Amino acid sequence: MTDTVIASLPEFPAQTGHHRLCVSAYTLRSARLDDLAFLRQLYHSFRKDELARIPWPQENKLAFLNQQFDLQHRYYITAFPQADFLIIEKDGVSIGRLYIDLGADIWHIVDIGFLPEWRGRGLGSATLKAIQDAAATNKSLGIALHVDRNNRRACELYQAFGFTIIETSDTHMRMEWRSL
Numbered sequence: 001m002t003d004t005v006i007a008s009l010p011e012f013p014a015q016t017g018h019h020r021l022c023v024s025a026y027t028l029r030s031a032r033l034d035d036l037a038f039l040r041q042l043y044h045s046f047r048k049d050e051l052a053r054i055p056w057p058q059e060n061k062l063a064f065l066n067q068q069f070d071l072q073h074r075y076y077i078t079a080f081p082q083a084d085f086l087i088i089e090k091d092g093v094s095i096g097r098l099y100i101d102l103g104a105d106i107w108h109i110v111d112i113g114f115l116p117e118w119r120g121r122g123l124g125s126a127t128l129k130a131i132q133d134a135a136a137t138n139k140s141l142g143i144a145l146h147v148d149r150n151n152r153r154a155c156e157l158y159q160a161f162g163f164t165i166i167e168t169s170d171t172h173m174r175m176e177w178r179s180l
Contacts, residue, residue, distance in 0.1 A: 109145040142178040
């Protein structure tokens with residue numbers, strides 16, 4: 001990624017709410033502009049299977065994914081200015097992201113994801129458990145998130161952690177977990 005592309009994307013807002021979260025499986029740190037290359041790579045991994053079915057040349061797929069990442073980044077920064085944009089690291093290596101807004105009565109998981117080689121290792125479960133524990137400790141009313149209706153693995157994981165479907169659209173489901 002060129003310096004021009006990085007310069008054209010907005011900086012992450014400086015938040016400090018993530019100090020409420022403690023996940024023993026890895027560390028969390030605030031995202032910075034120099035993380036954009038990693039975040040772009042991570043985003044590409046989220047969409048790889050979807051684009052595999054499309055008969056475009058590889059350079060067109062890459063250009064499309066880069067454009068979609070840029071649009072998503074701008075949207076998240078604008079729509080969730082109070083969110084913590086966090087990089088998940090294991091032994092100093094970036095392995096995922098957690099974007100979470102801890103500022104409302106019901107916390108909002110904006111986005112969570114891991115590189116393919118880190119999926120299926122219990123890190124998503126550890127993350128959800130840590131967020132639920134922190135929500136209960138900090139007297140949050142609960143946690144909300146949106147998940148792609150086609151992401152069965154994530155839907156099943158959220159349901160196993162007590163999230164229920166609140167509303168559905170053609171593409172996504174809103175799910176919530178309420179603290180006791």
